[in-house]
Amino acid sequence: xxxxxxxxxxxxxxxxxxxxxxxxxxxxxxxxxxxxxxxxxxxxxxxxxxxxxxxxxxxxxxxxxxxxxxxxxxxxxxxxxxxxxxxxxxxxxxxxxxxxxxxxxxxxxxx
Amino acid sequence: xxxxxxxxxxxxxxxxxxxxxxxxxxxxxxxxxxxxxxxxxxxxxxxxxxxxxxxxxxxxxxxxxxxxxxxxxxxxxxxxxxxxxxxxxxxxxxxxxxxxxxxxxxxxxxxxxxxx
Numbered sequence: 001x002x003x004x005x006x007x008x009x010x011x012x013x014x015x016x017x018x019x020x021x022x023x024x025x026x027x028x029x030x031x032x033x034x035x036x037x038x039x040x041x042x043x044x045x046x047x048x049x050x051x052x053x054x055x056x057x058x059x060x061x062x063x064x065x066x067x068x069x070x071x072x073x074x075x076x077x078x079x080x081x082x083x084x085x086x087x088x089x090x091x092x093x094x095x096x097x098x099x100x101x102x103x104x105x106x107x108x109x110x111x
Numbered sequence: 112x113x114x115x116x117x118x119x120x121x122x123x124x125x126x127x128x129x130x131x132x133x134x135x136x137x138x139x140x141x142x143x144x145x146x147x148x149x150x151x152x153x154x155x156x157x158x159x160x161x162x163x164x165x166x167x168x169x170x171x172x173x174x175x176x177x178x179x180x181x182x183x184x185x186x187x188x189x190x191x192x193x194x195x196x197x198x199x200x201x202x203x204x205x206x207x208x209x210x211x212x213x214x215x216x217x218x219x220x221x222x223x224x225x226x227x
Contacts, residue, residue, distance in 0.1 A: 013198075022204035031213070033213070033215065033216075035216075041220075042203060042219065042220055042221050043216075043218050044218070044219040045152065045217070048213035048214070050213070053181065073132075088153060088154070090131060097142065097207075098156060098159065099156075099216060100156070101153045101154040101155075103153050104142065104152075104153045106151075109119075
């Protein structure tokens with residue numbers, strides 16, 4: 001079945017450093033969504049990308065969808081302690097309405 | 112957007128017992144989803160609950176273990192039956208919402224289940 005892998009699994013950064021997480025699929029994705037889950041919280045939607053090569057920005061966050069629509073990345077510039085959490089990518093299972101979630105990247109920001 | 116509440120927020124249960132988790136949405140929705148998130152892991156879809164029909168279960172999940180009810184368009188329950196310590200997880204319900212940025216999933220706060 002469709003699988004979505006994320007790397008790295010964990011990342012510790014010093015506050016102010018940049019951070020990037022990558023989402024990779026073996027199959028072409030119709031779209032990609034990104035979610036953030038704070039420790040003890042539930043996933044919260046960040047963004048959706050649909051077009052090949054699409055890039056979207058939200059303040060310090062930059063999201064990119066690969067040209068082949070098989071991968072995506074989330075880049076955070078100058079991390080802050082409020083960025084702590086686990087970042088998940090998610091994509092709809094081909095031919096269905098169901099989203100599968102990537103393995104997640106847990107980010108820790110050291111002050 | 113959709114506001115979702117879940118009850119209970121957490122519970123500690125003995126093995127062999129059952130727990131029913133409730134999910135309430137503040138608007139009418141066609142599909143509701145139940146996920147399981149084991150400690151430190153990603154989200155795994157258990158089933159899709161549609162009003163007026165039986166829930167659709169994902170591979171590895173069966174109705175006898177996780178019976179689901181969907182009596183109306185704003186409410187659903189998930190029961191974790193005959194629990195074992197391996198069922199210790201966070202259980203989340205979610206719905207789709209159409210927003211200007213696309214179809215996003217809104218999640219409830221989750222039910223943290225510990226089975227002893």
